[in-house]
Amino acid sequence: MKNIYGLTLQDLENYFLEIGSKKFHAEQLFRWLYEKRIESFEEVTNIKKEIIDIIKNDYSISRLSIVDIQEDVDVCKYLFELEDKEHIEAVLMRHDYGNSVCISSQVGCNMGCKFCESGRRKKVRNLETYEMVLQLLMIEKLLGERISHVVVMGIGEPFDNYDNLIHFFEIINHPKGMAIGARHITVSTCGVVPKILEFSEFPLQINLAISLHAPNNMIRNQIMPINKVYPLEELIPAIKTYLEKTNRRVTFEYILLKDINDSEQCAVDLAKLIHNINCYVNLIPYNETNNLEYKRTNNIQIMRFYDILKKNNVNVTIRKEFGGNISAACGQLRSKKEDL
Numbered sequence: 001m002k003n004i005y006g007l008t009l010q011d012l013e014n015y016f017l018e019i020g021s022k023k024f025h026a027e028q029l030f031r032w033l034y035e036k037r038i039e040s041f042e043e044v045t046n047i048k049k050e051i052i053d054i055i056k057n058d059y060s061i062s063r064l065s066i067v068d069i070q071e072d073v074d075v076c077k078y079l080f081e082l083e084d085k086e087h088i089e090a091v092l093m094r095h096d097y098g099n100s101v102c103i104s105s106q107v108g109c110n111m112g113c114k115f116c117e118s119g120r121r122k123k124v125r126n127l128e129t130y131e132m133v134l135q136l137l138m139i140e141k142l143l144g145e146r147i148s149h150v151v152v153m154g155i156g157e158p159f160d161n162y163d164n165l166i167h168f169f170e171i172i173n174h175p176k177g178m179a180i181g182a183r184h185i186t187v188s189t190c191g192v193v194p195k196i197l198e199f200s201e202f203p204l205q206i207n208l209a210i211s212l213h214a215p216n217n218m219i220r221n222q223i224m225p226i227n228k229v230y231p232l233e234e235l236i237p238a239i240k241t242y243l244e245k246t247n248r249r250v251t252f253e254y255i256l257l258k259d260i261n262d263s264e265q266c267a268v269d270l271a272k273l274i275h276n277i278n279c280y281v282n283l284i285p286y287n288e289t290n291n292l293e294y295k296r297t298n299n300i301q302i303m304r305f306y307d308i309l310k311k312n313n314v315n316v317t318i319r320k321e322f323g324g325n326i327s328a329a330c331g332q333l334r335s336k337k338e339d340l
């Protein structure tokens, strides 16, 4: 049975018309779900019982199970079990500006980035829209506080699950839904060019981050197989098109991997590659994992890399690290339950 948390307000309106009911019930039900946070259709008091019975026949309102929670200072990792017993993770980060949650978009990932722990498990399936929505709803409930920021940077390649992702954005951004501001939502892609172009037509002002991680094709091909499909000479123009159409900025994520992409020449080349792009660069200290041989660049070299970018007028920051102690850091989202 389909799950009610996968429907946008528009979908709900169409549904009410289809079952011969009134369109305005859609907004009422949407508010029950996202403002009042009901957990059973019985709690709805302003829609006739006969109609509720029809809905109950067509849609489930069930939630996901949370089977493990690991907490550390300012960070908390949640392990969810899906209806088909697959597992995914989401991470809550407490910032001074609010609560940010990093969600997963797929079970496993097929992009095969060499340095990424969560991609070692191949994609089993896409997450349904409701499974993305419920990661947020359930964390908010446990927390008893609002989530102010959402990043789609957990397990999976969100642009390999584009349609469900877009519906997810429409639901969580809607002022009558969870009302999370578009500018507080970020999606990160390894560089799926056709979807970047499609996303440039999407009306909500959601932030786009690109996992760049290399200043040239030679290095990028070594560590990110997607680059063989969409090399930099396609990726960079696609990003420029996105910027022209949306008038926004893009964030480039750049993990610093010892002796792979962290030389001073790499910093110079990176500055050249992006010199006329309206962007931020986010330098990410690599989180080492036991299973992969990549090493983290030391702090002195990170600062050198940073300084070269600064000197070349790049807007650059070094990412604050969260969750290293509980394997909740970037690229480490993979539960011990499913260890390979």
Ligand code: SAH
Pocket: 111, 113, 115, 116, 117, 152, 153, 154, 155, 156, 157, 158, 188, 189, 190, 210, 211, 253, 255, 284, 285, 286, 287, 288, 289, 330, 331, 332
């Ligand atoms: N597939 C998307 C989103 C998920 S990965 C993407 O590639 O952008 C989120 C970010 O974490 C990416 O920038 C990814 O390259 C980075 N990452 C992966 N493994 C990491 C690790 N071990 N340490 C630091 N960042 C890592």
